[in-house]
Amino acid sequence: MGFHHAQQVEALNERLSSLRDIQVSFEFFPPSSAEMETTLWHSIERLAPLKPRFVSVTYGANSGVRDRTHKVIERIHNETQLQAAPHLTLVDASDEELRTLAQQYWDQGVRHIVALRGDVPQGQPNPNRYASDLVSLLRDVGDFEISVAAYPECHPEALSAQADLINLKRKVDAGATRAITQFFFDIEAYLRFRDRCAAAGIDAEIVPGILPVTNYQQLLKFADFAKIRVPNWLHHMFDGLDDDPATRKLVGANVAIEMAKVLAKEGVEEFHFYTLNRAELSYAICHALGVRPGLEG
Template identity: 55%
Template structure:
Protein backbone atom coordinates (compact mmCIF):
# COMPACT_ATOMS: atom_id res chain seq x y z
CA UNK A 1 0.00 0.00 0.00
CA UNK A 2 2.84 2.37 0.87
CA UNK A 3 4.48 1.71 -2.51
CA UNK A 4 1.21 2.50 -4.30
CA UNK A 5 0.80 5.74 -2.34
CA UNK A 6 4.40 6.69 -3.09
CA UNK A 7 3.85 5.99 -6.80
CA UNK A 8 0.75 8.22 -6.80
CA UNK A 9 2.66 10.99 -5.06
CA UNK A 10 5.49 10.77 -7.59
CA UNK A 11 3.01 10.91 -10.49
CA UNK A 12 1.26 13.88 -8.87
CA UNK A 13 4.56 15.70 -8.36
CA UNK A 14 5.55 15.06 -11.97
CA UNK A 15 2.26 16.57 -13.14
CA UNK A 16 3.03 19.63 -11.06
CA UNK A 17 6.45 19.86 -12.64
CA UNK A 18 4.73 20.10 -16.02
CA UNK A 19 2.77 23.20 -15.01
CA UNK A 20 5.37 25.75 -16.03
CA UNK A 21 4.45 27.61 -19.22
CA UNK A 22 1.13 25.73 -19.41
CA UNK A 23 -0.86 28.14 -17.26
CA UNK A 24 -1.99 31.35 -18.95
CA UNK A 25 -2.77 34.27 -16.67
CA UNK A 26 -4.33 37.70 -17.11
CA UNK A 27 -5.14 40.55 -14.75
CA UNK A 28 -7.87 43.17 -14.43
CA UNK A 29 -7.19 46.73 -13.26
CA UNK A 30 -9.36 49.83 -12.88
CA UNK A 31 -8.51 53.49 -13.61
CA UNK A 32 -7.37 55.15 -10.34
CA UNK A 33 -9.19 58.25 -9.12
CA UNK A 34 -6.34 60.00 -7.31
CA UNK A 35 -2.55 60.20 -7.13
CA UNK A 36 -2.25 57.76 -4.23
CA UNK A 37 -4.34 55.13 -5.97
CA UNK A 38 -2.38 55.70 -9.19
CA UNK A 39 0.81 54.75 -7.36
CA UNK A 40 -0.84 51.51 -6.27
CA UNK A 41 -1.86 50.80 -9.86
CA UNK A 42 1.59 51.25 -11.37
CA UNK A 43 3.25 49.34 -8.58
CA UNK A 44 0.90 46.42 -9.28
CA UNK A 45 1.27 46.68 -13.06
CA UNK A 46 5.06 46.65 -12.81
CA UNK A 47 5.13 43.71 -10.42
CA UNK A 48 2.57 41.57 -12.24
CA UNK A 49 4.01 42.22 -15.71
CA UNK A 50 7.06 40.19 -14.61
CA UNK A 51 4.78 37.14 -14.59
CA UNK A 52 4.32 37.51 -18.37
CA UNK A 53 0.52 37.62 -18.51
CA UNK A 54 -1.32 37.00 -21.75
CA UNK A 55 -3.11 40.31 -21.30
CA UNK A 56 -4.19 43.00 -18.87
CA UNK A 57 -7.73 44.38 -18.91
CA UNK A 58 -8.86 47.81 -17.74
CA UNK A 59 -12.39 48.51 -16.56
CA UNK A 60 -14.60 51.18 -18.06
CA UNK A 61 -16.29 53.98 -16.10
CA UNK A 62 -19.88 55.13 -16.32
CA UNK A 63 -19.08 58.61 -17.58
CA UNK A 64 -16.95 60.17 -20.29
CA UNK A 65 -14.21 61.32 -17.90
CA UNK A 66 -13.60 57.80 -16.65
CA UNK A 67 -13.77 56.45 -20.20
CA UNK A 68 -10.99 58.81 -21.20
CA UNK A 69 -9.01 57.57 -18.21
CA UNK A 70 -9.51 53.99 -19.37
CA UNK A 71 -7.94 54.74 -22.74
CA UNK A 72 -5.07 56.67 -21.15
CA UNK A 73 -4.32 53.80 -18.76
CA UNK A 74 -4.59 51.20 -21.54
CA UNK A 75 -2.17 53.14 -23.72
CA UNK A 76 0.34 53.71 -20.93
CA UNK A 77 0.28 50.12 -19.67
CA UNK A 78 0.94 48.86 -23.18
CA UNK A 79 3.82 51.31 -23.66
CA UNK A 80 5.39 50.56 -20.26
CA UNK A 81 5.11 46.77 -20.30
CA UNK A 82 4.63 45.61 -23.88
CA UNK A 83 1.76 43.42 -22.62
CA UNK A 84 -1.43 43.30 -24.67
CA UNK A 85 -4.14 45.39 -22.99
CA UNK A 86 -7.89 44.95 -23.40
CA UNK A 87 -10.11 47.89 -22.49
CA UNK A 88 -13.58 47.18 -21.16
CA UNK A 89 -16.33 48.76 -23.22
CA UNK A 90 -19.96 49.11 -22.10
CA UNK A 91 -23.02 50.01 -24.13
CA UNK A 92 -25.66 50.87 -21.54
CA UNK A 93 -25.19 54.62 -21.67
CA UNK A 94 -23.73 55.33 -25.11
CA UNK A 95 -25.15 55.63 -28.61
CA UNK A 96 -24.12 53.39 -31.50
CA UNK A 97 -22.34 56.34 -33.06
CA UNK A 98 -20.31 56.95 -29.91
CA UNK A 99 -19.42 53.27 -29.57
CA UNK A 100 -18.36 53.02 -33.21
CA UNK A 101 -16.17 56.07 -32.80
CA UNK A 102 -14.49 54.55 -29.73
CA UNK A 103 -14.04 51.20 -31.48
CA UNK A 104 -12.50 52.81 -34.54
CA UNK A 105 -10.17 54.83 -32.30
CA UNK A 106 -9.03 51.66 -30.54
CA UNK A 107 -8.48 49.80 -33.79
CA UNK A 108 -6.57 52.70 -35.33
CA UNK A 109 -4.28 52.75 -32.28
CA UNK A 110 -3.49 49.06 -32.38
CA UNK A 111 -5.90 47.86 -29.71
CA UNK A 112 -7.40 44.63 -31.00
CA UNK A 113 -8.82 42.99 -27.86
CA UNK A 114 -11.93 44.43 -26.19
CA UNK A 115 -13.96 43.18 -23.22
CA UNK A 116 -17.56 43.79 -24.32
CA UNK A 117 -20.05 44.32 -21.49
CA UNK A 118 -23.53 45.72 -21.07
CA UNK A 119 -22.56 47.80 -18.05
CA UNK A 120 -24.45 48.66 -14.89
CA UNK A 121 -27.41 51.00 -15.04
CA UNK A 122 -27.43 53.38 -12.09
CA UNK A 123 -31.23 53.66 -12.00
CA UNK A 124 -33.18 50.46 -12.48
CA UNK A 125 -36.34 52.31 -13.47
CA UNK A 126 -36.28 51.52 -17.16
CA UNK A 127 -36.09 48.23 -18.99
CA UNK A 128 -32.71 47.55 -20.52
CA UNK A 129 -32.80 48.23 -24.25
CA UNK A 130 -29.22 47.38 -25.11
CA UNK A 131 -27.11 44.43 -24.09
CA UNK A 132 -23.61 43.06 -24.52
CA UNK A 133 -24.88 41.07 -27.51
CA UNK A 134 -25.55 44.36 -29.33
CA UNK A 135 -22.06 45.56 -28.52
CA UNK A 136 -20.42 42.36 -29.78
CA UNK A 137 -22.26 42.74 -33.10
CA UNK A 138 -21.31 46.42 -33.33
CA UNK A 139 -17.62 45.71 -32.68
CA UNK A 140 -17.56 42.97 -35.32
CA UNK A 141 -19.16 45.36 -37.80
CA UNK A 142 -16.38 47.89 -37.18
CA UNK A 143 -13.44 45.47 -37.37
CA UNK A 144 -12.38 41.92 -36.57
CA UNK A 145 -11.84 42.57 -32.86
CA UNK A 146 -10.77 39.85 -30.45
CA UNK A 147 -13.73 39.98 -28.04
CA UNK A 148 -14.07 38.76 -24.47
CA UNK A 149 -17.48 38.67 -22.80
CA UNK A 150 -18.76 37.95 -19.30
CA UNK A 151 -20.16 34.63 -18.05
CA UNK A 152 -21.87 33.74 -14.78
CA UNK A 153 -21.46 30.23 -13.30
CA UNK A 154 -23.89 31.17 -10.51
CA UNK A 155 -26.27 33.03 -12.89
CA UNK A 156 -26.41 36.77 -13.49
CA UNK A 157 -28.38 38.53 -10.71
CA UNK A 158 -30.83 39.96 -13.25
CA UNK A 159 -31.30 36.79 -15.32
CA UNK A 160 -34.73 35.14 -15.45
CA UNK A 161 -33.15 31.75 -14.79
CA UNK A 162 -30.00 29.72 -15.46
CA UNK A 163 -31.09 28.56 -18.92
CA UNK A 164 -31.90 32.05 -20.20
CA UNK A 165 -28.56 33.25 -18.84
CA UNK A 166 -26.75 30.44 -20.66
CA UNK A 167 -28.58 31.16 -23.90
CA UNK A 168 -27.61 34.81 -23.63
CA UNK A 169 -23.98 33.73 -23.48
CA UNK A 170 -24.50 31.49 -26.51
CA UNK A 171 -25.94 34.39 -28.49
CA UNK A 172 -22.86 36.49 -27.68
CA UNK A 173 -20.61 33.65 -28.83
CA UNK A 174 -22.60 33.12 -32.01
CA UNK A 175 -22.26 36.87 -32.70
CA UNK A 176 -18.47 36.63 -32.57
CA UNK A 177 -17.20 36.56 -28.96
CA UNK A 178 -13.87 34.75 -28.76
CA UNK A 179 -13.78 33.86 -25.07
CA UNK A 180 -15.78 34.31 -21.87
CA UNK A 181 -14.39 35.44 -18.52
CA UNK A 182 -16.48 34.40 -15.55
CA UNK A 183 -17.62 36.33 -12.55
CA UNK A 184 -15.47 35.32 -9.58
CA UNK A 185 -16.57 32.23 -7.66
CA UNK A 186 -15.39 29.93 -4.89
CA UNK A 187 -17.34 26.77 -5.69
CA UNK A 188 -15.15 24.92 -8.18
CA UNK A 189 -17.81 22.29 -8.85
CA UNK A 190 -20.25 25.03 -9.81
CA UNK A 191 -17.80 26.34 -12.41
CA UNK A 192 -17.16 22.84 -13.79
CA UNK A 193 -20.89 22.15 -14.15
CA UNK A 194 -21.30 25.48 -15.91
CA UNK A 195 -18.41 24.70 -18.28
CA UNK A 196 -19.98 21.33 -19.11
CA UNK A 197 -23.34 22.98 -19.81
CA UNK A 198 -21.64 25.46 -22.12
CA UNK A 199 -20.05 22.64 -24.11
CA UNK A 200 -23.32 20.69 -24.31
CA UNK A 201 -25.08 23.78 -25.66
CA UNK A 202 -22.56 24.49 -28.40
CA UNK A 203 -20.59 27.20 -26.60
CA UNK A 204 -17.19 26.13 -27.85
CA UNK A 205 -14.91 28.86 -26.56
CA UNK A 206 -12.67 29.09 -23.51
CA UNK A 207 -14.61 29.79 -20.34
CA UNK A 208 -11.87 31.48 -18.33
CA UNK A 209 -12.44 31.38 -14.57
CA UNK A 210 -12.29 34.73 -12.81
CA UNK A 211 -10.19 34.40 -9.66
CA UNK A 212 -10.64 36.82 -6.76
CA UNK A 213 -7.74 36.47 -4.31
CA UNK A 214 -9.01 37.56 -0.92
CA UNK A 215 -7.45 40.66 0.62
CA UNK A 216 -10.26 41.57 3.00
CA UNK A 217 -13.04 39.11 3.83
CA UNK A 218 -15.51 41.81 4.89
CA UNK A 219 -15.18 43.53 1.52
CA UNK A 220 -15.55 40.18 -0.20
CA UNK A 221 -18.88 39.65 1.54
CA UNK A 222 -20.07 43.02 0.25
CA UNK A 223 -19.01 42.17 -3.32
CA UNK A 224 -20.64 38.74 -3.14
CA UNK A 225 -24.03 40.23 -2.22
CA UNK A 226 -23.91 42.53 -5.24
CA UNK A 227 -22.85 39.80 -7.66
CA UNK A 228 -24.88 36.78 -6.54
CA UNK A 229 -21.71 34.86 -5.60
CA UNK A 230 -21.95 32.21 -2.89
CA UNK A 231 -19.27 32.13 -0.20
CA UNK A 232 -18.99 28.56 1.13
CA UNK A 233 -19.45 27.96 4.85
CA UNK A 234 -15.88 26.73 5.25
CA UNK A 235 -14.60 30.15 4.18
CA UNK A 236 -16.69 31.94 6.79
CA UNK A 237 -15.15 29.64 9.39
CA UNK A 238 -11.61 30.16 8.10
CA UNK A 239 -11.89 33.94 8.39
CA UNK A 240 -13.73 33.95 11.69
CA UNK A 241 -12.14 36.37 14.16
CA UNK A 242 -9.76 37.87 11.57
CA UNK A 243 -11.57 41.15 10.80
CA UNK A 244 -8.62 43.14 12.14
CA UNK A 245 -5.89 40.77 10.99
CA UNK A 246 -5.40 41.50 7.30
CA UNK A 247 -2.01 39.79 7.07
CA UNK A 248 -3.40 36.43 8.21
CA UNK A 249 -6.42 36.97 5.97
CA UNK A 250 -4.11 37.46 2.98
CA UNK A 251 -2.30 34.20 3.73
CA UNK A 252 -5.58 32.33 3.95
CA UNK A 253 -6.76 34.03 0.76
CA UNK A 254 -3.61 32.85 -1.02
CA UNK A 255 -4.18 29.31 0.22
CA UNK A 256 -7.78 29.29 -1.04
CA UNK A 257 -6.81 30.66 -4.49
CA UNK A 258 -3.98 28.17 -4.94
CA UNK A 259 -6.21 25.24 -4.05
CA UNK A 260 -8.93 26.42 -6.42
CA UNK A 261 -6.45 26.75 -9.27
CA UNK A 262 -4.95 23.32 -8.55
CA UNK A 263 -8.40 21.72 -8.76
CA UNK A 264 -9.29 23.62 -11.92
CA UNK A 265 -5.96 22.81 -13.56
CA UNK A 266 -6.42 19.09 -13.09
CA UNK A 267 -9.88 19.43 -14.64
CA UNK A 268 -8.23 20.79 -17.79
CA UNK A 269 -8.37 24.53 -17.10
CA UNK A 270 -5.21 26.32 -18.23
CA UNK A 271 -6.34 29.98 -18.32
CA UNK A 272 -7.02 32.14 -15.27
CA UNK A 273 -8.11 35.78 -15.02
CA UNK A 274 -7.38 37.60 -11.75
CA UNK A 275 -9.43 40.48 -10.38
CA UNK A 276 -6.69 42.57 -8.78
CA UNK A 277 -8.47 45.62 -7.32
CA UNK A 278 -5.16 47.24 -8.31
CA UNK A 279 -3.40 45.15 -5.66
CA UNK A 280 -0.53 42.76 -6.37
CA UNK A 281 0.71 41.23 -3.11
CA UNK A 282 -1.56 38.18 -2.76
CA UNK A 283 -1.87 37.67 -6.51
CA UNK A 284 1.87 37.82 -7.10
CA UNK A 285 2.45 35.25 -4.36
CA UNK A 286 -0.19 32.92 -5.82
CA UNK A 287 1.08 33.18 -9.39
CA UNK A 288 4.73 32.95 -8.36
CA UNK A 289 4.03 29.67 -6.58
CA UNK A 290 2.14 28.34 -9.60
CA UNK A 291 4.86 29.36 -12.03
CA UNK A 292 7.54 27.81 -9.80
CA UNK A 293 5.56 24.56 -9.77
CA UNK A 294 5.44 24.39 -5.96
CA UNK A 295 2.28 23.53 -4.07
Protein backbone atom coordinates in the same frame (compact mmCIF):
# COMPACT_ATOMS: atom_id res chain seq x y z
CA MET B 1 -7.18 8.26 4.79
CA GLY B 2 -4.44 10.71 5.81
CA PHE B 3 -1.74 8.88 3.85
CA HIS B 4 -3.97 8.56 0.77
CA HIS B 5 -4.75 12.29 0.95
CA ALA B 6 -1.03 13.12 1.25
CA GLN B 7 -0.33 11.03 -1.85
CA GLN B 8 -3.04 12.86 -3.76
CA VAL B 9 -1.61 16.25 -2.75
CA GLU B 10 1.86 15.12 -3.79
CA ALA B 11 0.59 13.83 -7.13
CA LEU B 12 -1.23 17.09 -7.76
CA ASN B 13 1.83 19.18 -6.92
CA GLU B 14 3.97 16.91 -9.08
CA ARG B 15 1.63 17.41 -12.01
CA LEU B 16 1.50 21.18 -11.51
CA SER B 17 5.28 21.42 -11.45
CA SER B 18 5.39 19.99 -14.96
CA LEU B 19 2.66 22.27 -16.39
CA ARG B 20 4.05 24.74 -18.86
CA ASP B 21 1.01 25.82 -20.82
CA ILE B 22 -0.98 27.87 -18.32
CA GLN B 23 -2.02 31.30 -19.60
CA VAL B 24 -3.00 34.16 -17.32
CA SER B 25 -4.55 37.61 -17.60
CA PHE B 26 -5.05 40.37 -15.03
CA GLU B 27 -7.78 42.93 -14.45
CA PHE B 28 -7.11 46.42 -13.08
CA PHE B 29 -9.34 49.42 -12.46
CA PRO B 30 -8.58 53.12 -13.13
CA PRO B 31 -7.11 54.78 -10.01
CA SER B 32 -8.98 57.66 -8.41
CA SER B 33 -6.08 59.16 -6.42
CA ALA B 34 -2.33 59.72 -6.77
CA GLU B 35 -1.69 57.08 -4.12
CA MET B 36 -3.83 54.50 -5.92
CA GLU B 37 -2.09 55.40 -9.18
CA THR B 38 1.28 54.53 -7.62
CA THR B 39 -0.10 51.20 -6.33
CA LEU B 40 -1.50 50.37 -9.78
CA TRP B 41 1.76 51.01 -11.64
CA HIS B 42 3.80 49.07 -9.07
CA SER B 43 1.41 46.16 -9.60
CA ILE B 44 1.61 46.36 -13.39
CA GLU B 45 5.42 46.41 -13.21
CA ARG B 46 5.41 43.44 -10.84
CA LEU B 47 3.02 41.33 -12.94
CA ALA B 48 4.31 42.25 -16.43
CA PRO B 49 7.26 39.78 -16.36
CA LEU B 50 4.72 36.93 -16.07
CA LYS B 51 3.84 37.68 -19.72
CA PRO B 52 0.05 37.68 -19.31
CA ARG B 53 -2.01 37.08 -22.43
CA PHE B 54 -3.58 40.51 -21.80
CA VAL B 55 -4.39 42.95 -19.01
CA SER B 56 -7.85 44.50 -18.88
CA VAL B 57 -8.89 47.84 -17.42
CA THR B 58 -12.42 48.27 -16.10
CA TYR B 59 -14.67 51.02 -17.20
CA GLY B 60 -16.86 53.30 -15.15
CA ALA B 61 -20.25 54.44 -16.34
CA ASN B 62 -19.51 58.17 -16.00
CA SER B 63 -17.30 59.99 -18.46
CA GLY B 64 -14.69 61.01 -15.86
CA VAL B 65 -13.89 57.38 -15.12
CA ARG B 66 -14.04 56.57 -18.81
CA ASP B 67 -11.28 59.12 -19.47
CA ARG B 68 -9.18 57.53 -16.71
CA THR B 69 -9.66 54.12 -18.36
CA HIS B 70 -8.35 55.57 -21.65
CA LYS B 71 -5.33 57.08 -19.89
CA VAL B 72 -4.39 53.79 -18.21
CA ILE B 73 -4.83 51.87 -21.49
CA GLU B 74 -2.69 54.43 -23.32
CA ARG B 75 0.08 54.32 -20.75
CA ILE B 76 0.17 50.49 -20.66
CA HIS B 77 0.28 50.58 -24.45
CA ASN B 78 3.09 53.16 -24.61
CA GLU B 79 5.27 52.08 -21.69
CA THR B 80 5.00 48.29 -21.55
CA GLN B 81 4.97 45.27 -23.87
CA LEU B 82 1.58 44.21 -22.50
CA GLN B 83 -1.59 43.89 -24.55
CA ALA B 84 -4.07 46.27 -22.95
CA ALA B 85 -7.77 45.39 -23.23
CA PRO B 86 -10.24 48.10 -22.25
CA HIS B 87 -13.67 47.20 -20.89
CA LEU B 88 -16.46 48.66 -22.96
CA THR B 89 -20.07 48.85 -21.78
CA LEU B 90 -23.20 49.34 -23.80
CA VAL B 91 -25.71 50.94 -21.45
CA ASP B 92 -24.43 54.51 -21.28
CA ALA B 93 -23.53 55.14 -24.92
CA SER B 94 -25.26 55.14 -28.29
CA ASP B 95 -24.16 52.78 -31.05
CA GLU B 96 -22.60 55.77 -32.82
CA GLU B 97 -20.52 56.71 -29.75
CA LEU B 98 -19.47 53.09 -29.29
CA ARG B 99 -18.39 52.82 -32.93
CA THR B 100 -16.32 56.00 -32.60
CA LEU B 101 -14.73 54.76 -29.39
CA ALA B 102 -13.97 51.34 -30.86
CA GLN B 103 -12.43 52.98 -33.93
CA GLN B 104 -10.27 55.22 -31.69
CA TYR B 105 -9.07 52.14 -29.81
CA TRP B 106 -8.33 50.32 -33.06
CA ASP B 107 -6.36 53.34 -34.36
CA GLN B 108 -4.43 53.42 -31.06
CA GLY B 109 -3.38 49.83 -31.65
CA VAL B 110 -5.78 48.19 -29.19
CA ARG B 111 -6.71 44.74 -30.52
CA HIS B 112 -8.61 43.25 -27.59
CA ILE B 113 -11.78 44.49 -25.88
CA VAL B 114 -13.80 43.14 -22.96
CA ALA B 115 -17.40 43.67 -24.09
CA LEU B 116 -20.08 44.02 -21.41
CA ARG B 117 -23.64 45.21 -21.27
CA GLY B 118 -22.96 47.13 -18.07
CA ASP B 119 -25.25 47.84 -15.12
CA VAL B 120 -28.46 49.64 -15.94
CA PRO B 121 -28.72 52.72 -13.67
CA GLN B 122 -31.40 52.34 -11.00
CA GLY B 123 -34.82 53.58 -11.95
CA GLN B 124 -34.11 53.38 -15.68
CA PRO B 125 -35.95 50.94 -17.93
CA ASN B 126 -34.03 47.94 -19.18
CA PRO B 127 -32.68 48.84 -22.64
CA ASN B 128 -33.31 46.18 -25.25
CA ARG B 129 -29.63 46.05 -26.10
CA TYR B 130 -27.39 43.23 -25.03
CA ALA B 131 -23.69 42.46 -24.87
CA SER B 132 -24.16 40.34 -28.01
CA ASP B 133 -25.13 43.57 -29.85
CA LEU B 134 -21.87 45.17 -28.67
CA VAL B 135 -19.89 42.13 -29.86
CA SER B 136 -21.49 42.44 -33.33
CA LEU B 137 -20.78 46.18 -33.41
CA LEU B 138 -17.11 45.62 -32.53
CA ARG B 139 -16.83 42.92 -35.19
CA ASP B 140 -18.02 45.53 -37.73
CA VAL B 141 -15.31 48.00 -36.67
CA GLY B 142 -12.28 45.72 -36.65
CA ASP B 143 -10.96 42.23 -36.13
CA PHE B 144 -10.80 42.60 -32.34
CA GLU B 145 -10.22 39.77 -29.93
CA ILE B 146 -13.34 40.00 -27.75
CA SER B 147 -13.81 38.68 -24.22
CA VAL B 148 -17.28 38.56 -22.66
CA ALA B 149 -18.62 37.82 -19.18
CA ALA B 150 -20.03 34.48 -18.00
CA TYR B 151 -21.86 33.65 -14.78
CA PRO B 152 -21.36 30.14 -13.34
CA GLU B 153 -23.96 30.90 -10.68
CA CYS B 154 -26.29 32.73 -13.09
CA HIS B 155 -26.43 36.47 -13.84
CA PRO B 156 -28.32 38.28 -11.05
CA GLU B 157 -30.90 39.57 -13.57
CA ALA B 158 -31.27 36.40 -15.63
CA LEU B 159 -34.70 34.76 -15.71
CA SER B 160 -33.10 31.33 -15.35
CA ALA B 161 -29.77 29.55 -15.68
CA GLN B 162 -30.90 28.29 -19.09
CA ALA B 163 -31.75 31.82 -20.30
CA ASP B 164 -28.34 32.93 -19.08
CA LEU B 165 -26.65 30.13 -21.04
CA ILE B 166 -28.58 31.05 -24.20
CA ASN B 167 -27.42 34.65 -23.74
CA LEU B 168 -23.79 33.51 -23.49
CA LYS B 169 -24.19 31.40 -26.63
CA ARG B 170 -25.57 34.47 -28.41
CA LYS B 171 -22.45 36.46 -27.43
CA VAL B 172 -20.11 33.72 -28.63
CA ASP B 173 -22.06 33.25 -31.87
CA ALA B 174 -21.83 37.02 -32.45
CA GLY B 175 -18.06 36.64 -32.49
CA ALA B 176 -16.72 36.62 -28.89
CA THR B 177 -13.34 34.93 -28.53
CA ARG B 178 -13.57 33.80 -24.91
CA ALA B 179 -15.81 34.07 -21.85
CA ILE B 180 -14.39 35.13 -18.48
CA THR B 181 -16.43 34.09 -15.45
CA GLN B 182 -17.56 36.23 -12.60
CA PHE B 183 -15.49 35.29 -9.53
CA PHE B 184 -16.67 32.24 -7.60
CA PHE B 185 -15.68 29.96 -4.71
CA ASP B 186 -17.87 26.99 -5.56
CA ILE B 187 -15.60 24.98 -7.88
CA GLU B 188 -18.33 22.42 -8.58
CA ALA B 189 -20.60 25.21 -9.84
CA TYR B 190 -17.88 26.30 -12.29
CA LEU B 191 -17.25 22.74 -13.53
CA ARG B 192 -20.99 22.07 -13.99
CA PHE B 193 -21.32 25.37 -15.85
CA ARG B 194 -18.39 24.49 -18.13
CA ASP B 195 -20.07 21.15 -18.94
CA ARG B 196 -23.39 22.88 -19.68
CA CYS B 197 -21.60 25.35 -22.00
CA ALA B 198 -20.01 22.47 -23.91
CA ALA B 199 -23.39 20.69 -24.13
CA ALA B 200 -24.99 23.89 -25.49
CA GLY B 201 -22.39 24.07 -28.26
CA ILE B 202 -20.46 27.01 -26.81
CA ASP B 203 -16.96 26.31 -28.05
CA ALA B 204 -15.19 29.36 -26.61
CA GLU B 205 -12.85 28.93 -23.64
CA ILE B 206 -14.68 29.48 -20.31
CA VAL B 207 -11.89 31.16 -18.34
CA PRO B 208 -12.33 31.14 -14.55
CA GLY B 209 -12.14 34.58 -12.95
CA ILE B 210 -10.23 34.36 -9.68
CA LEU B 211 -10.61 36.95 -6.93
CA PRO B 212 -7.77 36.57 -4.41
CA VAL B 213 -9.33 37.67 -1.11
CA THR B 214 -7.49 39.93 1.31
CA ASN B 215 -10.45 41.81 2.72
CA TYR B 216 -13.24 39.44 3.68
CA GLN B 217 -15.78 42.14 4.60
CA GLN B 218 -15.28 43.79 1.20
CA LEU B 219 -15.67 40.39 -0.45
CA LEU B 220 -19.06 39.89 1.26
CA LYS B 221 -20.25 43.20 -0.25
CA PHE B 222 -19.06 42.18 -3.75
CA ALA B 223 -20.65 38.74 -3.39
CA ASP B 224 -23.96 40.12 -2.16
CA PHE B 225 -24.12 42.57 -5.05
CA ALA B 226 -23.33 39.87 -7.64
CA LYS B 227 -25.41 37.13 -5.95
CA ILE B 228 -22.39 34.86 -5.50
CA ARG B 229 -22.51 32.11 -2.91
CA VAL B 230 -19.86 32.47 -0.21
CA PRO B 231 -19.47 28.98 1.27
CA ASN B 232 -19.36 28.41 5.02
CA TRP B 233 -15.82 27.09 4.96
CA LEU B 234 -14.60 30.43 3.54
CA HIS B 235 -16.37 32.32 6.31
CA HIS B 236 -14.67 29.98 8.78
CA MET B 237 -11.24 30.61 7.18
CA PHE B 238 -11.46 34.38 7.68
CA ASP B 239 -13.28 34.30 11.01
CA GLY B 240 -11.44 36.35 13.66
CA LEU B 241 -9.04 37.99 11.19
CA ASP B 242 -10.75 41.37 10.75
CA ASP B 243 -7.86 43.11 12.54
CA ASP B 244 -5.07 40.90 11.21
CA PRO B 245 -4.29 41.86 7.59
CA ALA B 246 -1.01 39.89 7.47
CA THR B 247 -2.72 36.57 8.28
CA ARG B 248 -5.67 37.45 6.02
CA LYS B 249 -3.23 37.80 3.13
CA LEU B 250 -1.68 34.39 3.80
CA VAL B 251 -5.07 32.72 4.17
CA GLY B 252 -6.37 34.46 1.02
CA ALA B 253 -3.35 33.30 -1.00
CA ASN B 254 -3.76 29.76 0.29
CA VAL B 255 -7.48 29.60 -0.60
CA ALA B 256 -6.86 30.90 -4.13
CA ILE B 257 -3.83 28.64 -4.73
CA GLU B 258 -5.83 25.56 -3.66
CA MET B 259 -8.69 26.57 -5.97
CA ALA B 260 -6.34 27.19 -8.88
CA LYS B 261 -4.66 23.82 -8.34
CA VAL B 262 -7.96 21.92 -8.46
CA LEU B 263 -9.04 23.85 -11.56
CA ALA B 264 -5.70 23.13 -13.27
CA LYS B 265 -6.14 19.45 -12.45
CA GLU B 266 -9.59 19.65 -14.11
CA GLY B 267 -7.96 20.83 -17.32
CA VAL B 268 -8.22 24.62 -16.95
CA GLU B 269 -5.31 26.20 -18.81
CA GLU B 270 -6.21 29.87 -18.57
CA PHE B 271 -6.95 32.02 -15.52
CA HIS B 272 -8.11 35.63 -15.20
CA PHE B 273 -7.24 37.43 -11.96
CA TYR B 274 -9.31 40.24 -10.46
CA THR B 275 -6.29 41.93 -8.87
CA LEU B 276 -8.06 44.93 -7.29
CA ASN B 277 -4.84 46.68 -8.41
CA ARG B 278 -2.66 44.65 -6.03
CA ALA B 279 0.01 42.30 -7.26
CA GLU B 280 1.19 40.11 -4.37
CA LEU B 281 -1.55 37.47 -4.22
CA SER B 282 -1.99 37.12 -7.99
CA TYR B 283 1.79 36.85 -8.37
CA ALA B 284 1.99 34.12 -5.70
CA ILE B 285 -0.84 32.10 -7.27
CA CYS B 286 0.78 32.35 -10.71
CA HIS B 287 4.07 31.20 -9.18
CA ALA B 288 2.34 28.16 -7.67
CA LEU B 289 0.84 27.40 -11.10
CA GLY B 290 4.28 27.49 -12.69
CA VAL B 291 3.77 30.87 -14.40
CA ARG B 292 7.06 32.62 -13.75
CA PRO B 293 9.18 35.43 -15.20
CA GLY B 294 11.10 34.46 -18.29
CA LEU B 295 8.92 31.42 -19.02
CA GLU B 296 6.50 31.42 -21.91
CA GLY B 297 2.91 30.70 -20.88
